Amino acid sequence: MADDRSFPLSIEINPSSRSSDHDCFLVPEENTCPLSPAVDNENEIPMSEKQEDQKLCAVCGKNNARFCTNCRQISYCGKEHQTQHWKAHKADCFPVKAVDKSSLSLCDSAKLQGRGASHVLVATRDIKQAEIFFQESTILSAPGPWDSDAIEVAKGRPICVSCCEIIRGYSDFDDDEDEESTVKCSKCFWPVCNFFCESSKRHSEYECKVFSANNVSSMVLNQMPDYECILVLRALGLRENDPERWMKLLNLAAPMDVCMDFETSLFYINNGVKFIRERCGLKQYSDSLIRQVASICYVNAFCNEDHPGENGYIYKIATYIGDVSSKVAHSCVANSEWAVIPSDEDHIRFRALVPIKAGEVITTVYNYKQVCHESTLCRQPFLSDHYFFSCSCERCLDPSELNTFLCAVKCPSEKCDGYLLPLEPKKSNTVWTCNSSTCEMVETSFWVEEITNSIISKLEPFPYKDPMRGLAKQMTETKKLIIGLKKLVDRYSGSHVHPNHYLLLGAEWKIMQNCYYYIMNVKHWSPDVIGLMISIGKKHLEIFDKLSPGVSRRRGYILYFLQSGLLESIRHGTSSLTKSHKKKVVDPEKHESLKKAYYDMMKMRDESVKIFSFKGGIKNSMEEELLNFSAPDQPFLSCLKFLERILDQSIDA
Ligand SMILES: C[S@@+](CC[C@H](N)C(=O)[O-])C[C@H]1O[C@@H](n2cnc3c(N)ncnc32)[C@H](O)[C@@H]1O
Structure with a gap:
């Protein structure tokens, strides 16, 4: 012993850090929120059909009602009806609003460079640390993305097309191999966990019918381009099955021309077109509509929630798209975190990591797995390939990544104890200089890459x-x-x-x-x-x-x-x-x-x-x-x- x-x-x-108490609550403490005119002003997102409807008072239906300023999701003709309706509304009234980027302070808008960030969400009041301040049902969710981690974790096992969990018992990899647990949908033969997943609205409402009618099989299990196309197919299915969600989806921002310029997104979009028109025989969707929808799906995707780290256990390989959520900007040192609460409609929710002041831009990490734990030089290409922007948060701009030295390489000078850091941390071909004040060592990015590549090969x-x-x-x-x-x-x-x-x-x-x-x-x-x-x-x-x-x-x-x-x-x-x-x-x-x-x-x-x-x-x-x-x-x-x-x-x- x-x-x-x-x-x-x-x-x-x-x-x-910056902790306060941990009380979580979903609604403001006050009884009601102030009202503001339901007019479309230049600092607000353009009103969708749904919002137009909301110019009617939610209680009496009277026209020219004014928005609840806390959430701007609902309108009332006056204080009396707002107070009367508060009990019903308070669970949906959230302290965030979408604003045009041009109305932000110079400092905030400098952090949000790029064409896609036309709108952002800002806090309408102080938000407490740990407060779950916003939640909505997702417009869509589907399996994917099929990135290198998903491949490694799934180990040849399929993913349930409904709940997006890896189906176990499929391969030699599992201890508990059991052919009985290998379930396929009885109608379309795509992998599902069980009867509940087979009959879920998400799967059975549209794609299952399309797959059965056109004999679209998941020919090679885990043929991920097929899996990834389910998101686009489901999105198109909304046109007939859920016009309200369809409108919300079409209103989301997507730089289609940019999407077509990038190899990964172009591959994704072209696969979508081929799958939907050729494999599924859905000629009613034009190439350009599929491209538009695929690029919306691509750029607004919240993928794979957090799980413990590098090649850790992934609970679901899933992509989610929300309406208001998709206005949240990314930051590598975010002030909020997102999570999905699985249900028929999958709810996406946001919690404040630190206290957020009224007027502050809400930020989150779009893809924890790819972004959080790697250095700026790895995050930048990922963000530009997937979301078409170059992040300018304080972490990305600081060569030492907030004094963590996440990418620092030992200075090769014999008598020096310092570390080499990138001079321009966002540039892949940056020069690296020593952080010791007495050392003038400079190295190229190739030299640094050799060192990191040799460590990567040892970790493989x-x-x-x-x-x-x-x-x-x-x-x-x-x-x-x-x-x-x-x-x-x-x-x-x-x-x-x-x-x-x-x-x-x-x-x-x-x-x-x-x-x-x-x-x-x-x-x-x-x-x-x-x-x-x-x-x-x-x-x-x-x-x-x-x-x-x-x-x-x-x-x-x-x-x-x-x-x-x-x-x-x-x-x-x-x-x-x-x-x-x-x-x-x-x-x-x-x-x-x-x-x-x-x-x-x-x-x-x-x-x-x-x-x-x-x-x-x-x-x-x-x-x-x-x-x-x-x-x-x-x-x-x-x-x-x-x-x-x-x-x-x-x-x-
Ligand atoms: C999920 S969408 C957000 C939509 C957008 N904010 C809007 O106007 O509705 C993702 C896009 O927002 C933009 N974006 C998000 N975070 C950003 C940041 N930190 N800096 C620059 N652009 C950002 C990028 O163009 C990205 O493709």
Whole structure:
């Protein structure tokens, strides 16, 4: 048994940056909101047919009503009817409004360069940290995108066309292979999870009929261009089935000419045209209409929600399109985070990561997976390929990425301790200069690329494993992966790249995840595993509090991993304590440190659970799975209570 002192029993954590309280509420506290004229002014989005209708009072139908200024979604003839209707309306009344970019301050509009950002959402009042301030049902959702991560995670398994989850039991990859779980829709034979997914409106209303009538099979499972076309097909289906949503979709911004200039979007659009007109035989949709709809889908897509990190577990491979949500601008240091609450219509919601002041532009990270954890030089091409803009947020403009040194490479000069940073961080061919004031070293981007490419090639043999489902059978492999990755990190950290280099952080994130799964599955873990997990967790908390400040889900995951490490170390400490307590007087110093660890652990657990509540209660959500998976068992909870009692007594005495 290892020496108890080897356990890191105490962790100081900073409260989430710019934190306030964590109350979540969906509606303003006041009884009603001010009214404003329902006239279309130049600072507002052009009114769709729906909004035109809303010039009628929602209570009496009288014309020339005025908008509720908080949300501008509904109108009333006057205060009396607004007050009367408040109970019904308050759940939909949100403190954001769309404004024309030209009405922003110079500083705000400078951050939003590019043609697509004609409108943005701004806060109409102060929004509290952790407040879920906006929610709407999505116009559309569908499987995809089929990017390299999706390919790696799906491992040849199909995705349910309705709920977009990977269907397990399909390939050798799954432990629980079971042909019975291989379900296909009984009408069109596309993959679905079960009868409920088969009969969901989303699948059965339109595409299932088109596929059955035209014998469109998913010939090669996971032939993703086909999957990706479902979004465009569903969008076109709205024209007949849901004219209101169809109008909302057509009103979304999309620079079609730009889309046609980029290789990835052109591929997507051309595939859509071919699939819909040739495979599905839907000649009623013209090439140009399909192109228009496909480019709207492409540029307004919210893809793959957050999941724990580099090649981590993806819960759904799904794309969502919202109406008001699609006005939210992107920032790599966003003030809000989005999540989708699965339901028949899938609701997309936004929560404030930090307190947001009235008038501030609402920003979010469009694609967590691709954007959050990589350096500016990786994010820029992704954002320009997928959303056709060059991000100018404070993180993108700062060579050190807010002092995290995410892309810093060790200066090759022998006597120098500094790191090379990109002179122009948004340019791929930038010159790199040393950050030491006494060193004049300059290197080219090719030289830096060689170093990063050599690290990437060393990381390749550590592919994504699905440890959460693999259980004990995979634990030997998990341990090997932890050891192998740790060796790599040690080899490159500080000698070739900065210890915070994004490639090393990605490797460490995998280590932390795998340590977590390891201790959850293996009874006799080595204390080193806990030590490793805790040291990585502390380091990442510091870095990600700068990159995803506030109550971000990344912070939630890190805290969760940290508390589970502490929990295990306390469990270990408690067992030796209870034994010794029977024999002799308890060592007060040890009690003190165990007690501190206990309270630290509870604090972290509490905060991570609060953060996870953003998606909380959602069946099959990643967060729910994590929480259930490692919920302390009853005997352990009694053990904690016991610990609390004896510690209190001994310390009080
Ligand atoms: C989801 S749409 C947002 C729609 C747009 N804001 C509008 O006017 O309705 C994405 C597009 O907004 C623009 N955009 C979003 N965030 C931006 C940013 N930080 N800087 C520049 N353009 C941005 C890009 O053109 C991108 O293609």
